[in-house]
Amino acid sequence: MMNITVQKERMVLSEIGQIILVLSYVLMVPIFSTNEQVKYRAFYAHWATLILSLSILVLAFVIQDLSIDYVVQHSHGQLPFYYRVAAVYAGHSGSLLLFMAAMSTWVFYAVICHRSLIDLKRYAFVIGGLLTVLLLSSNPFTHSTTVMPSQGLNPLLQDIGMMIHPPMLYLGYVASIVPFLYVLSCDKSIDNEALLKRILSASLVILTMAIVLGSWWAYRILGWGGYWGWDPVENASLLPWIMQLGLYHAVIAKQKRWIYILSLMGFMATIFSTMMVRGGMLASVHSFAESPPVFYGLGAYWLLIMGMVLYHMYRHIPLRSQEAFAIRLNCLLAVGITLFLSATLLLPWMLSLFNLPPLVLSEVFFTKVMLPMVFVVFYGLVSYLSVSRTAMGLGVVLMLVAYMLSDHLLLAIAIGAGALVLYTYYRSKHWNLSHMAFVLMVLLMLINGHLTSYEDIVIKMGDSLTLMGDTVVMESVESTKSPTYLEKKATLNIAGTYYYPAIRYFPLNDMAIAISDTRISWFKESYVVMSAEVEDGWSMRIYHQYGVRWIWGCAMLMALGFIKRRKV
Known part of the structure; x- marks a missing residue:
């Protein structure tokens, strides 16, 4: 009886979340009012309801509210508090809600800084389409028909990187809505580059650091032995970054034609990346689960945005003006690379629709x-x-x-x-x-x-091998147990240096992942991955990487350079 009472009390949270999310949709109607005061008050209230609905979803994960189907699918009582919070954006519903809340926050900031910068009617049209997709195909507050939790958060996502990387990536992605709405609102009279530059500088800092953190996360957890694998989801994250980078240079050079083109195409690239990743259509180890309703909903929305972009580029694009060759080259490269990477994401998916041989892009x-x-x-x-x-x-x-x-x-x-x-x-x-x-x-x-190289070995406990002139000794394999996983950790002695690669098995998910171990010198890194137990011992791969930390450091410096940039 007590459990039933608690469950009924928790269902109130689901109902409140539903009401507030629908209210955020309804509040877009007054935004079309001709009364300026009513319009802006409605927008502020709409922004607040989006933030509140996201907060309620976070609370539902924290208290493990099993009356909400999305919580049941992506969380579990055994998860620590911080992973339960991260599980909010581990699926389609929560990630789209976070996506829209971040998008609305950028517009809120732009409106606070310069009220007449953006036509809020266009904002309501853009955000209304996404809210429609969310409510119809992936409502985060749908009631659950069971109180039994699922497998919880994917073990690959149970990492500090999950707490930082996705929210930063979303926040950097959706900043593209401000220049998009700006050029739609002002047509050819682009004369307020200062705010655009400030927003682009902030978004490029956030997005660059987010991509670097994602690289660091994959390097440690996935066992690829590298910082970038040209994985489809990795490539998708580059599209908004490249477009924002090209737009940033166009804003600095005050090239109104390119500001217009890249602002429109930049937001279109953001929605395209979101559609491919959040719809689960990309074959990737860290892609979302496939969800045709979400994919087709976002696909229809993207086509609508593309139609709007093509119409405005045809009717309102500024005339060509004098522009430095390097700036024109930079903008053309941004468009060219984005189109190329977009094609590499679309082609494998399109071939699969017709049951053609898969296209492997190495x-x-x-x-x-x-x-x-x-x-x-x-x-x-x-x-x-x-x-x-x-x-x-x-x-x-x-x-x-x-x-x-x-x-x-x-x-x-x-x-x-x-x-x-x-x-x-x-x-x-x-x-x-x-x-x-x-x-x-x-x-x-x-x-x-x-310079990068690797060697595969199979070694038993107590065995000694000679590899590239170094002696490799397997000294022990120890088993440990935690509340969420079973671990087997090896002690590997390579030329007097100890490495401790491990394999963790998560019974709840019926999934094993490799935990690599790395030793770093000033430029070289030795990176050991423990693959699996075989008849002849343990299969391992030893990578030799060079300058990975320096690469990440340069990327961070590049991000910091956007904060204060001298005039070129």
Whole structure:
């Protein structure tokens, strides 16, 4: 009787959440009022109801309210408090609600800063479409027909990265709504770049750091042995970042035509990435579960946005004006790379619809396509600057030295060109932290890709192997138990250095994951993954990575460079 009473009390939370979410939808009607005071009060109330509905969903996860179906599907009583909070955005419903709350918050900030910047009627149209998709296909407050919790949060997501990476990514993604609504509201009269620049600077800092944190998370947990795997979900996260980066440069250069184009296409890219990832259509180890209603709902919404974009680009796009070659090149690259990555996401899915052989796009494929674009970017950077003969000579010398050491022509050219850019920036008055960090990051990535190697071994307890001149000894395998998983941890002695890779089995999810162990020197990292137990012992892979921490450090410096940027 007590359990039934508690359950009825908790159902009140579900009802309140439903009412507030519907209220946020209803409050968009007064936004179309001609009375300015009524319109803005309705918008503020609508924003508050979105934030409140998200807070109620978080509370439902914290208290483990099993009257809500979404809580039943994605949470479990054995999860620690902080993982229950993270489980809010582990599925379609919570992630879309967080997505919209963040989107509304950016618009709220823009309206507070400059009330006439955005036409709120257009905002109501845009957010109304997403709310319709959420309420019809993935309502987060739907009542549950059972009180039995499911498997809970995926073990791969039970990590500190889950607490930080997704919310930052969402917050950075949806900032694209402000320039989108801005250019729709002002048509050709684009004359308020200061606020756009401030919002883009903040979103690029957040989005860059979020991508770096995601790279760090995957490096530790997935056992790929690398910081970037060209995974479809990883590539999807690049689309809004690339478009916002191109738009940021267009705003700095005050190129109204490109501001218009990239603002419209940037939001379209954000919705496209959301559709592919949140709909679960991408084959990825960290993709969402497949949900056709969500995918088709977001797909219809994306087509609607694309129609709006094409119409406004045809009717209102500003005339071409004088623009620096490097700026035009930067904007064209942003559009070109975005279209290329979008095609790589769409093609495998489209082939699967017709039962055609799957299209496997390997890391080698992406490297071959993207590397020439790196040279184009370097050329664009150099075109900003006055290149001296000394810089040209230094670049040629380093190119020859790199080729002699690596016997890799493209790597040598990239090192020479990168050194030319860095030296020219250092000696010129156009010192730019973001540009220099970007160039150095790309060079480190190329060097890492050339030097990285791995070896697979099978070893028993007490065995000793010789690998690349180093002695490898398996000293022990210990079993431990926690409230949520069983763990087997190996003690591996490699040339006097101890590594402790492990495998964790989660009975609730019937899933095992590898926990890697890494040893770091100033540039090299040895990375050990314990794969599985086999007849002849334990299967392991030993990676040798180079400069990964330096790559992440350069990315962080690049993000910090957006905070305060000197005029170029």
